[in-house]
Amino acid sequence: MPNSTSSESPSRDRVDVVLIGGGIMSATLGTFISQLEPDWKIELFERLDSVAQESSNGLNNAGTGHSALAEMNYTPENQNGEIDITKAINIDEQFQLSRQFWAYLVRSGLISDPNSFINSVPHFSFVWGEKNVQFLRKRYLAMTTSPLFEGMEYSEDHNTIKNWLPLVMKGRDPSQPVGATRMVLGTDVNFGALTRQMVQMLLQHDSFKLNLGHEVCELNRTDDGWQVTVAERHNKHKRRTIYAKHVFIGAGGASLKLLQKSGIPEARQYGGFPVGGQFLVTDNQELVRQHQAKVYGKAAIGAPPMSVPHLDTRVIDGKHLLLFGPFASFSSKFLKSGSLWDLFGSLNLSNLSPMVQVGLRNFDLVRYLIGQLCQSNNARYRALKEFFPQAKAEDWKLWQAGQRVQIIKKEPGQSGQLRFGTELICDEKGSLSALLGASPGASTSAAIMLQLLERCFADQFASERWQSKIKTMIPSYGVSLNDNAKINERELQLTGKILQLTAQFDDEAIPNAIKMWQEGERRTGSLSM
Numbered sequence: 001m002p003n004s005t006s007s008e009s010p011s012r013d014r015v016d017v018v019l020i021g022g023g024i025m026s027a028t029l030g031t032f033i034s035q036l037e038p039d040w041k042i043e044l045f046e047r048l049d050s051v052a053q054e055s056s057n058g059l060n061n062a063g064t065g066h067s068a069l070a071e072m073n074y075t076p077e078n079q080n081g082e083i084d085i086t087k088a089i090n091i092d093e094q095f096q097l098s099r100q101f102w103a104y105l106v107r108s109g110l111i112s113d114p115n116s117f118i119n120s121v122p123h124f125s126f127v128w129g130e131k132n133v134q135f136l137r138k139r140y141l142a143m144t145t146s147p148l149f150e151g152m153e154y155s156e157d158h159n160t161i162k163n164w165l166p167l168v169m170k171g172r173d174p175s176q177p178v179g180a181t182r183m184v185l186g187t188d189v190n191f192g193a194l195t196r197q198m199v200q201m202l203l204q205h206d207s208f209k210l211n212l213g214h215e216v217c218e219l220n221r222t223d224d225g226w227q228v229t230v231a232e233r234h235n236k237h238k239r240r241t242i243y244a245k246h247v248f249i250g251a252g253g254a255s256l257k258l259l260q261k262s263g264i265p266e267a268r269q270y271g272g273f274p275v276g277g278q279f280l281v282t283d284n285q286e287l288v289r290q291h292q293a294k295v296y297g298k299a300a301i302g303a304p305p306m307s308v309p310h311l312d313t314r315v316i317d318g319k320h321l322l323l324f325g326p327f328a329s330f331s332s333k334f335l336k337s338g339s340l341w342d343l344f345g346s347l348n349l350s351n352l353s354p355m356v357q358v359g360l361r362n363f364d365l366v367r368y369l370i371g372q373l374c375q376s377n378n379a380r381y382r383a384l385k386e387f388f389p390q391a392k393a394e395d396w397k398l399w400q401a402g403q404r405v406q407i408i409k410k411e412p413g414q415s416g417q418l419r420f421g422t423e424l425i426c427d428e429k430g431s432l433s434a435l436l437g438a439s440p441g442a443s444t445s446a447a448i449m450l451q452l453l454e455r456c457f458a459d460q461f462a463s464e465r466w467q468s469k470i471k472t473m474i475p476s477y478g479v480s481l482n483d484n485a486k487i488n489e490r491e492l493q494l495t496g497k498i499l500q501l502t503a504q505f506d507d508e509a510i511p512n513a514i515k516m517w518q519e520g521e522r523r524t525g526s527l528s529m
Helices: 024-036 086-107 130-143 158-164 191-202 252-262 265-269 285-289 342-346 352-361 363-373 377-387 441-456 458-462 464-473 485-498 509-524
Strands: 014-020 042-046 118-120 123-128 153-155 178-183 187-189 208-212 214-222 225-232 235-249 270-282 294-296 310-316 319-329 397-410 416-419 422-426 432-437
Touching: 014 024, 014 225, 024 042, 024 191, 024 235, 024 441, 024 464, 042 191, 042 214, 086 191, 086 441, 086 464, 086 485, 123 130, 130 153, 130 178, 153 158, 158 178, 187 310, 191 208, 214 235, 214 252, 235 252, 252 265, 252 270, 252 342, 252 397, 252 432, 265 270, 265 422, 270 342, 270 352, 270 377, 285 319, 319 377, 319 397, 352 397, 352 416, 397 432, 422 441, 432 441, 441 458, 458 464
Parallel strands: 014 042, 014 235, 042 208, 123 294, 235 432
Antiparallel strands: 118 187, 123 178, 153 178, 214 225, 225 235, 270 319, 270 397, 294 310, 310 319, 397 416, 422 432
């Protein structure tokens, strides 16, 4: 059972929402709440000396803007040889909610320069070998049945693909079977820059307070919320207690241990196994100019989804880079700046057995991870040369990216299961929530935080005022874009124009869509001039 304490507290230490972790998820939730309830008091606690330094940092993730345009692990082939695009549709629709939300922030003047965090970069799937080409051909035919992936191009012609991807094709055996799909609507997203701008925007409100260098020590349930005890990271004896109606744990890999500190029954179902990531990175601008693309290959057998190989353009704080990977690495830390005791400290009687069961059942994954850990630098460069045949080792350096914690969950009456993706956990009262997992998390942050608001603030969420404001921020919310091609096209064009993404726009449709949006804001009294 969770620890409990009296709800009596000084009013100056009472807030409506405590956000734990200074990443994209806390920034997104805080921004939503500030727009829906400007008077609610929010405090954010980040253990490091600045926000967005862990998984949200620009160089600690691939910045894909996961929209399932190229990631083949989102479109598995079933036993009948058919391609299932259900997950791809779901992820793309969630990404479009994020894209609309970011466009709202720009259009409302809350963020000034969209190219500081999002840029157009076409997304490609690329394969070689006859069996893989057959798979990609079937994937293309399945994907193009959905209006979400209208405009996808496919080719098996070496010259066509060379025009699309010169670095990938230069020096490649002309007899090698190859296939590629192209989606020009792809993006590169700097989630670190986006996080920092949202937090800076929140700091303009008197109702928001940012606490850097603070670590959460205890979480105890009260009669009407939670007692949160925090300590200064560099002075553990200096502590403070805050009373919050709601607590959100968005601390990346550290979320599992904080969830366990809360003592809520829902936490007993979960364990976690840390997997680090490494990338080869180059800033050689001659190479960068020849590769304006994110190119996804097929994952190795047994590899987790976060380990799908890809060669990416990155735009980080105005600088263009190329990134290849990821290569799995191991540390018992749950955060890049965490403790070597993180994994061992998370083990308990509830999750130890499920974690062992997962290890025994997922032998392909275990074998893959062992192989990655034993991989030499030469092996990494050989993997790079499969994508970029004429790559030179001296142009690239190895970068240790962020730590991810793969979810292990035990359902009642079942053995432990390895869960990929992200998972939102809420207590039965809706007073505490946490986010566990990895990709495609940041890309679908708006959709996940809307789910949280609906589950934890059900009465407010159902109100006409909240619904009207949410529709102003995200016009397609509640609508299946896959079933409404015209709405999907309208929102793609409108958000593309606002976010300054290089695509073809219907100039007649844009003013009408903007007018509809402005009228919606006037009705809710929230128009930013």
